[in-house]
Amino acid sequence: MADRRTYRREPEEKRREALIAAAQELVAEGGPKAATVRAIAERAGVTAGLIRHYFSTKDELSQAAYRALMDHMTDFGAHLLDGAPADPVSRLAIFVAASLRPPVVDGKAVGLWAGFIHQVRSDPALRAVHEASYLRFRDTLQALIADLPRDADAARLRREAIASNAVIDGLWLEGSVLPEMFAPGELEQIGLTSVGAILGVDLAAAMAALPTGVPGTIAAPAIVQRLADTVKDSA
Amino acid sequence: MADRRTYRREPEEKRREALIAAAQELVAEGGPKAATVRAIAERAGVTAGLIRHYFSTKDELSQAAYRALMDHMTDFGAHLLDGAPADPVSRLAIFVAASLRPPVVDGKAVGLWAGFIHQVRSDPALRAVHEASYLRFRDTLQALIADLPRDADAARLRREAIASNAVIDGLWLEGSVLPEMFAPGELEQIGLTSVGAILGVDLAAAMAALPTGVPGTIAAPAIVQRLADTVKDSA
DNA sequence: GCTACTATTATCCAAACGTATAAAAGAAAG
DNA sequence: CTTTCTTTTATACGTTTGGATAATAGTAGC
Numbered sequence: 001m002a003d004r005r006t007y008r009r010e011p012e013e014k015r016r017e018a019l020i021a022a023a024q025e026l027v028a029e030g031g032p033k034a035a036t037v038r039a040i041a042e043r044a045g046v047t048a049g050l051i052r053h054y055f056s057t058k059d060e061l062s063q064a065a066y067r068a069l070m071d072h073m074t075d076f077g078a079h080l081l082d083g084a085p086a087d088p089v090s091r092l093a094i095f096v097a098a099s100l101r102p103p104v105v106d107g108k109a110v111g112l113w114a115g116f117i118h119q120v121r122s123d124p125a126l127r128a129v130h131e132a133s134y135l136r137f138r139d140t141l142q143a144l145i146a147d148l149p150r151d152a153d154a155a156r157l158r159r160e161a162i163a164s165n166a167v168i169d170g171l172w173l174e175g176s177v178l179p180e181m182f183a184p185g186e187l188e189q190i191g192l193t194s195v196g197a198i199l200g201v202d203l204a205a206a207m208a209a210l211p212t213g214v215p216g217t218i219a220a221p222a223i224v225q226r227l228a229d230t231v232k233d234s235a
Numbered sequence: 236m237a238d239r240r241t242y243r244r245e246p247e248e249k250r251r252e253a254l255i256a257a258a259q260e261l262v263a264e265g266g267p268k269a270a271t272v273r274a275i276a277e278r279a280g281v282t283a284g285l286i287r288h289y290f291s292t293k294d295e296l297s298q299a300a301y302r303a304l305m306d307h308m309t310d311f312g313a314h315l316l317d318g319a320p321a322d323p324v325s326r327l328a329i330f331v332a333a334s335l336r337p338p339v340v341d342g343k344a345v346g347l348w349a350g351f352i353h354q355v356r357s358d359p360a361l362r363a364v365h366e367a368s369y370l371r372f373r374d375t376l377q378a379l380i381a382d383l384p385r386d387a388d389a390a391r392l393r394r395e396a397i398a399s400n401a402v403i404d405g406l407w408l409e410g411s412v413l414p415e416m417f418a419p420g421e422l423e424q425i426g427l428t429s430v431g432a433i434l435g436v437d438l439a440a441a442m443a444a445l446p447t448g449v450p451g452t453i454a455a456p457a458i459v460q461r462l463a464d465t466v467k468d469s470a
Numbered sequence: 471g472c473t474a475c476t477a478t479t480a481t482c483c484a485a486a487c488g489t490a491t492a493a494a495a496g497a498a499a500g
Numbered sequence: 501c502t503t504t505c506t507t508t509t510a511t512a513c514g515t516t517t518g519g520a521t522a523a524t525a526g527t528a529g530c
Contacts, residue, residue, distance in 0.1 A: 009477055009526055031353030032268055037518060047479050048518090058518060107356055114349035118266030121342055121412070131413060162417075163429040166405025173404055174397070177356070178366060182397075194398040198432045244496055244507055272488060282509050283488090293488060 007046075016054055016064070018044045023065040028112035035062070035115075066116045066126055070133040076104070077140045085210070088147035093207040095144055096195050097188045099168045100175065105187065110176040138165045148201055164195045242281075251289055251299070253279045258300040263347035270297070270350075301351045301361055305368040311339070312375045320445070323382035328442040330379055331430050332423045334403045335410065340422065345411040373400045383436055399430045 010018075022043035026035040037058055041048040055061040080098055084091050103109065120126045142161035146152070152160070168191060175187045189204065196203035245253075257278035261270040272293055276283040290296040315333055319326050338344065355361045377396035381387070387395070403426060410422045424439065431438035 004479060004524065007478055007526075012477090015477090030357075032266060034353075036516080038516085049480075049520090050478060052519070053477070111353055111356060114352040117349040117412070118269075118346055121346060122265075131416070134409070134413060134416075159425050159428065162406075162409070163402065163425050166409060166425070166429070167398065167401050168405065169408055170401030170403065170405035171397075173408065174369070174401060177352070178369060181366070181369075190394050190398050190401070193394065194401070194433050197435075198429050200432075239494065239509065242496075242508055247507095250507090271486080273486085284490090284510075285508055287489070288507070 005047075012054070015044075015046070015050070017068075019046075019051060019054060019061060020065045020068050023061055024069060024112055027065070027115035028108040031111065032115045032118075062116075062119060063123070063126060066119065067129055069112060069116070070129050074133050074136050077137045087206075088144065088149065089201055089203065089206040090210055092144040092148065092195075092199075092201070093192055093203040094210070095141070096164075096168060096191050096203060097207055100171055100187045100191045105172055105175045105179075107176050107179060110173065138162065141165055141168075145199060148199065150200065160199055163198050167191060167194045167198070240282075247289070250279075250281075250285070254281075254286060254289060254296060255300045255303050258296055259304060259347055262300070262350035263343040266346065267350045267353075297351075297354060298358070298361060301354065302364055304347060304351070305364050309368050309371050312372045322441075323379065323384065324436055324438065324441040325445055327379040327383065327430075327434075327436070328427055328438040329445070330376070331399070331403060331426050331438060332442055335406055335422045335426045340407055340410045340414075342411050342414060345408065373397065376400055376403075380434060383434065385435065395434055398433050402426060402429045402433070 019040060022040045023035050026039055026043060037051050038048045040061070041051055051058070051061060055064065077095075080095060081091055084094050098104070116126070120130045138161050141164055142157055145160050145164065146157055171187045171191050175182055188207075192203040192207050254275060257275045258270050261274055261278060272286050273283045275296070276286055286293070286296060290299065312330075315330060316326055319329050333339070351361070355365045373396050376399055377392055380395050380399065381392055406422045406426050410417055423442075427438040427442055
């Protein structure tokens with residue numbers, strides 16, 4: 001009577017990644033409630049019991065999924081400027097603009113992020129992950145700001161990095177949740193203008209002067225593609 | 236055998252509000268998963284069955300809770316400047332600063348907002364509610380910007396309102412999720428400086444020049460108190 | 471081509487979920 | 501004081517949840 005389904009054994013790492021990716025997709029699409037063990041297993045192409053073989057509890061898988069998301073975002077910030085021009089103003093402009101385009105700006109990305117908020121607030125370990133990721137991104141931004149041809153002390157740099165980061169976060173939020181409310185490219189333009197105004201540098205002009213094909217403008221680094229896969233086929 | 240518990244009949248509106256408040260608190264504290272019908276009923280001091288008497292489905296209660304939240308926030312923006320000085324720069328400064336303080340900046344407030352994101356993205360009716368609320372807040376901001384002693388056409392006003400709103404949203408997000416990362420008053424200061432830089436107006440100086448007791452600075456309007464109740468005793 | 475290992479499936483379980491329905495009790499009307 | 505109404509409680513139902521355990525089948529080593 002037993003029509004036992006055929007299967008292939010996969011390397012541990014590959015299965016873990018598949019389960020994590022499935023969990024992320026489901027959270028992104030339908031919120032935390034949609035990411036049940038059975039739904040995750042089905043999406044990953046395995047049966048529910050296997051989850052327990054790789055993660056001792058569902059919470060553990062959930063934590064792993066959040067860590068993976070934060071790692072993606074950190075890598076995004078770190079590798080975005082690989083091969084970018086050396087000019088500090090151009091580099092900052094590329095960084096800001098790339099942060100305000102898909103796949104970063106994406107309804108599902110916000111859904112994914114929002115789906116973990118409570119776990120982050122309640123679990124100290126995840127809180128630390130979040131904090132480290134936030135700081136890393138902000139520090140990257142601050143380093144770019146520090147390279148600008150201006151005079152600025154540490155306190156001012158800190159405030160400017162917080163403010164620039166806030167502009168990016170806010171536009172990311174609005175553009176992701178209400179995409180039809182903004183014209184294509186409008187968020188990038190507003191972001192460049194606003195961060196430029198905060199720092200006293202004309203980022204919009206610097207961006208316009210860049211040749212196409214520069215990293216972050218057209219060709220996305222591999223890491224961005226992986227992030228795009230995570231939140232693929234946006235609404 | 237039946238120790239039937241005693242109860243008091245309450246007016247319909249009061250019960251609805253109690254159930255909505257209970258649902259909001261639970262979402263704010265523990266995410267959407269924590270807001271089960273039984274937990275909501277217990278928090279509201281009634282038994283689970285009563286929910287069905289006031290809301291034909293749990294989803295309907297959930298929608299009502301989101302609408303109520305958005306109404307609170309809209310009212311916050313609308314009444315914040317009641318009794319404020321007529322000087323446009325001061326009014327804008329008060330508006331920005333008040334948006335970057337508790338009870339607006341609050342971990343539970345972010346949790347509450349995040350807990351509804353997926354419902355908002357999937358339910359067209361809630362999406363419309365969200366859009367209207369966002370636009371109303373932004374329009375309020377844009378009207379304040381338009382009153383500034385400057386020359387600016389409509390397109391520029393729109394961009395500036397989007398950008399200023401983004402600064403507020405971003406700082407709200409960061410300050411709420413990672414409160415220990417910022418000194419008291421730091422977010423307000425950064426918000427005033429940044430929005431000021433974007434608009435070319437010195438909001439920080441205007442804020443510093445205000446006497447204490449001005450609406451939005453110390454005495455919070457009643458509506459803010461109601462919002463504070465919703466997200467009370469923050470982490 | 472066995473044998474041993476373990477990744478994977480299959481099945482089961484108790485708890486919790488949203489919902490439906492019936493019984494009881496508070497409050498107002500006569 | 502009785503009657504009527506409807507808010508509220510109580511109970512039950514079918515489903516789904518996360519987790520545990522036992523059986524099976526791929527795969528690598530000899």
